Amino acid sequence: MSDNIEKYLQETVGLLVNIKKMPDEQLEKLPLYLRHAYRxxxxxxxxxxxxxxxxxxxxxxxxxxxxxxxxxxxQYFGMPIVLVINNQSAQLKRKMMSLLEKVQNSRSNIATI
Structure with a gap:
């Protein structure tokens, strides 16, 4: 999957990225419900x-x-995250786009103050 993400970012936005496996000792910081919910x-x-x-x-x-x-x-890792969602429903896609638009609008309002 990581190869697909690297290729997608390169082809769509021209962004070169390096993706490495997260070390197990860092994953141990997470509670179990998060540790097994994602790769x-x-x-x-x-x-x-x-x-x-x-x-x-x-x-x-x-x-x-x-x-x-x-x-x-x-919060656990102290750095921004990129969330890749597979098998998403149309309803979830609409809701996530709505949330993203709200975040972008709030950022643009802050930037213009």
Whole structure:
């Protein structure tokens, strides 16, 4: 899956990334419910590091669950995360896009003050 993400980022936005497996000792920081909910990798690009989380659960998560879990993961690792969601429903896609638009609008409002 990591190869697909690297290829996608290169082809769509021209971003070169390096994706490495997250060390087990770092994963041990997470509570069990988060440790087994995602696959974790370290994504590095242009001097920035991100936690790459890949959700491949058969059971769909709600937008609220994804938001809550991504915030918890960010707090545990102390760095921004990139959330890759596989097998998403149309309803979840719409809800996530709505949440993303709200975040972008709030950032643009802050930037113009």
């Amino acid at each position: 974790y990798n370290l994504l590095e690009s242009e001097g920035q590091s991100f936690i790459l989380t890949e959700n491949d659960d058969v059971i769909s998560k709600t937008a609220g669950q994804l938001k809550k879990q991504s915030n918890a993961i960010r």
